[in-house]
Amino acid sequence: MATKHDVTIDATETTFRILEMLKELDGAGVTELATRLDIPKSTAHNHLVTLRENEYVVKHGTTYRVGLQFLEFGEHTRNRMKIYDVARPEVEALAEQTGELANLLVEEHGLGVYLCRARGDQAVRVDTYAGMRVHLHCTGLGKAMLAHMPEERVSEILDRRGLEPRTETTVTDRDTLEEDLAAIRERGYAIDHGERLSGLRCIAAPVTDDDDVAVGAVSVSGPSSRMKGERLETEVPELVMSAANVIELNMSYS
Amino acid sequence: MATKHDVTIDATETTFRILEMLKELDGAGVTELATRLDIPKSTAHNHLVTLRENEYVVKHGTTYRVGLQFLEFGEHTRNRMKIYDVARPEVEALAEQTGELANLLVEEHGLGVYLCRARGDQAVRVDTYAGMRVHLHCTGLGKAMLAHMPEERVSEILDRRGLEPRTETTVTDRDTLEEDLAAIRERGYAIDHGERLSGLRCIAAPVTDDDDVAVGAVSVSGPSSRMKGERLETEVPELVMSAANVIELNMSYS
DNA sequence: AACACTTGTTCCGTTCTACTGAACGTATTA
DNA sequence: TAATACGTTCAGTAGAACGGAACAAGTGTT
Numbered sequence: 001m002a003t004k005h006d007v008t009i010d011a012t013e014t015t016f017r018i019l020e021m022l023k024e025l026d027g028a029g030v031t032e033l034a035t036r037l038d039i040p041k042s043t044a045h046n047h048l049v050t051l052r053e054n055e056y057v058v059k060h061g062t063t064y065r066v067g068l069q070f071l072e073f074g075e076h077t078r079n080r081m082k083i084y085d086v087a088r089p090e091v092e093a094l095a096e097q098t099g100e101l102a103n104l105l106v107e108e109h110g111l112g113v114y115l116c117r118a119r120g121d122q123a124v125r126v127d128t129y130a131g132m133r134v135h136l137h138c139t140g141l142g143k144a145m146l147a148h149m150p151e152e153r154v155s156e157i158l159d160r161r162g163l164e165p166r167t168e169t170t171v172t173d174r175d176t177l178e179e180d181l182a183a184i185r186e187r188g189y190a191i192d193h194g195e196r197l198s199g200l201r202c203i204a205a206p207v208t209d210d211d212d213v214a215v216g217a218v219s220v221s222g223p224s225s226r227m228k229g230e231r232l233e234t235e236v237p238e239l240v241m242s243a244a245n246v247i248e249l250n251m252s253y254s
Numbered sequence: 255m256a257t258k259h260d261v262t263i264d265a266t267e268t269t270f271r272i273l274e275m276l277k278e279l280d281g282a283g284v285t286e287l288a289t290r291l292d293i294p295k296s297t298a299h300n301h302l303v304t305l306r307e308n309e310y311v312v313k314h315g316t317t318y319r320v321g322l323q324f325l326e327f328g329e330h331t332r333n334r335m336k337i338y339d340v341a342r343p344e345v346e347a348l349a350e351q352t353g354e355l356a357n358l359l360v361e362e363h364g365l366g367v368y369l370c371r372a373r374g375d376q377a378v379r380v381d382t383y384a385g386m387r388v389h390l391h392c393t394g395l396g397k398a399m400l401a402h403m404p405e406e407r408v409s410e411i412l413d414r415r416g417l418e419p420r421t422e423t424t425v426t427d428r429d430t431l432e433e434d435l436a437a438i439r440e441r442g443y444a445i446d447h448g449e450r451l452s453g454l455r456c457i458a459a460p461v462t463d464d465d466d467v468a469v470g471a472v473s474v475s476g477p478s479s480r481m482k483g484e485r486l487e488t489e490v491p492e493l494v495m496s497a498a499n500v501i502e503l504n505m506s507y508s
Numbered sequence: 509a510a511c512a513c514t515t516g517t518t519c520c521g522t523t524c525t526a527c528t529g530a531a532c533g534t535a536t537t538a
Numbered sequence: 539t540a541a542t543a544c545g546t547t548c549a550g551t552a553g554a555a556c557g558g559a560a561c562a563a564g565t566g567t568t
Contacts, residue, residue, distance in 0.1 A: 007299070007300045007303050007304075007546090007547085008300070008303060008304045008307060009265055009269070009300055009301060009304045009525085009526065010265075010524095010525070010526085010555085011263055011264075011265035011266055011525085011526080011554090011555065011556095012265055012266060012269045012301065012304045012305070013304060013308065014555095015263070015266045015269070016308055016310070019327070023327060023330055023331065026334055029515070029516075030515080030516055030517085031514080031515065031516075039556090039557095040556070040557050040558070041515095041516080041517090041557095041558090042517085042518080042519090042556075042557070042558080042559095043555075043556060043557075045261070045516070045517065045518090046261045046262070046263055046555075046556085047263060047266065049261050049262060049517095050261075050262045050263045050266045050267065051266070053262060054266075054267065054270055055362075055363045056270070058362055058363070062515065062516070062564090065331070066327060066330075066331045067331070067362055067363070068328070068331065068332070068360070068362050068367045068369075068385060069362075069385075069387075070324050070327035070328040070331065071327075071328030071329070071331065071332055071367070071384060071385035072328070072367075072385035072386060072387060073273070073277060073320060073324035073325075073327075073328060073385070074322070074324040074325030074326070074327060074328035074329060074385065075325070075328065075383055075384050075385040075386075076277055076320075076383075076385070077277065077319070077320045077321070077322065077324065077325065078322070078325055079383060080280055106322075108309075108312055108321055108322050108323075109309045109312070109321070113322045113325070113326075115322075129329055129330075129333065130325060130329050131322060131323075131325035131326035131327070131328070131329040131330070132326065132329075133323075133326065261517090261518085263554085263555070264526085264527095264553095264554070264555090265525090265526060265527090265554085265555080268526095268527095283544070283545075284544080284545055284546085285543080285544065285545075293527085293528095294527070294528055294529065295529090295544095295545080295546090296527075296528070296529075296530095296546080296547080296548090297526080297527055297528075299545070299546065299547090300526075300527085303546095316535095316544070316545070
């Protein structure tokens with residue numbers, strides 16, 4: 001009898017499995033897709049034809065690729081987010097003031113999603129890009145947000161996404177994380193000592209709504225060699241918190 | 255017997271119809287979607303549940319919205335395009351040199367897709383954004399590309415997409431367009447006298463591959479008041495063409 | 509130049525599933 | 539409290555997605 005009442009639509013799911021695989025492989029042919037996903041060639045083919053006719057996929061010769069329509073989708077939804085509109089200039093200002101890399105993160109489905117980033121003169125080259133998803137527990141940005149979420153939501157997220165270690169400094173223990181979050185609430189900003197990428201320090205402040213619930217976070221990150229002493233303790237934190245503050249104000253009044 | 259052999263998958267198509275509608279409405283409830291798309295509530299609901307479980311859609315209270323996963327998709331595919339990598343710095347340089355708005359366009363499914371843009375100090379505020387799709391015949395960028403495409407491909411595109419007028423200066427006649435394209439080939443760049451947006455002039459140069467087929471185009475656009483005389487005739491065209499040239503070279507060798 | 513191999517595409521029968529429309533539960537408003 | 543509007547659940551059925559094999563088209567090899 002399988003699973004009682006599963007309202008989920010299989011055809012749609014295989015379509016997206018195909019799209020994800022196409023993205024991962026950066027283009028592929030029918031046969032390769034079919035074998036990788038363990039579906040008949042004809043099924044893969046039908047889905048690809050459907051996607052192409054609706055202009056979500058392009059076909060160069062014999063290989064199919066993900067099309068740019070998704071860029072339209074993504075850009076469109078991002079542009080309609082108020083926090084993006086408001087925060088972008090502040091993130092750019094942060095990058096310029098510090099010379100480092102500045103980021104904006106929001107939460108979705110229990111994961112962090114980078115909305116935008118700006119590079120200062122000295123900014124490190126790291127792997128982050130707009131749209132990228134990360135676990136919340138292993139970034140300063142994520143911890144800043146977790147610190148300002150209802151307790152039940154936090155444990156719901158941690159249950160679902162776990163506390164996988166990424167580097168040697170990643171917090172993998174629930175109690176330790178809880179202490180960390182308390183400290184963040186106390187001092188107003190979060191620090192990340194290479195918890196996702198070793199050697200990269202990150203200072204992040206939450207952006208909260210009127211009920212003090214996080215709707216996002218902004219950060220400045222740079223190499224440990226530069227992020228230390230007075231700069232790490234007061235200078236950058238103050239800039240980041242003030243940026244978050246400006247964003248909060250502009251979110252309320254407009 | 256309906257339509258002989260239609261391999262297209264209906265479920266997938268309704269899923270995307272829902273997504274498009276969600277995008278258009280900037281979020282909606284089950285009932286609203288169902289009535290707008292003329293499908294049963296339960297159908298809409300099932301699709302939405304599927305989309306949410308796969309994290310393509312978010313649900314705030316009673317309204318569903320398009321999620322940020324598509325941003326990931328779009329950004330990812332854009333970043334993997336060589337022309338984007340190569341052209342972005344050149345587009346930024348163009349914006350700085352001219353103080354105006356600079357753009358990069360590619361073609362997909364017979365439409366132009368903006369890949370990136372950069373704003374100079376004086377840059378006008380227009381509606382273009384990355385991922386946006388436009389008809390090729392009514393922009394300088396599009397005409398620059400059409401001028402360097404196989405004849406059959408051009409007529410295929412025009413047949414499919416038509417020559418809809420957007421402003422009073424839009425070229426709507428096939429022969430006139432053909433003359434226009436010949437002139438573009440001759441002089442090396444395209445001019446757009448407010449053919450998509452009145453008052454906006456645009457100078458665009460094609461980026462071609464080794465076979466002289468367009469793979470994209472770059473442009474500078476500004477208000478007619480500033481784009482005239484020497485600047486319109488030689489200064490900006492030279493900058494744009496030289497940028498296109500640099501991009502072509504960097505595309506071949508790397 | 510013919511062959512073997514791989515690719516994408518087409519075909520058709522069958523099973524399973526996506527759709528339907530009504531009923532249910534729940535929240536919001538009068 | 540009643541009534542409206544909403545999202546959600548339910549079960550039956552028509553029909554569509556799937557599966558496997560056959561076909562076509564191209565590629566590289568012998």
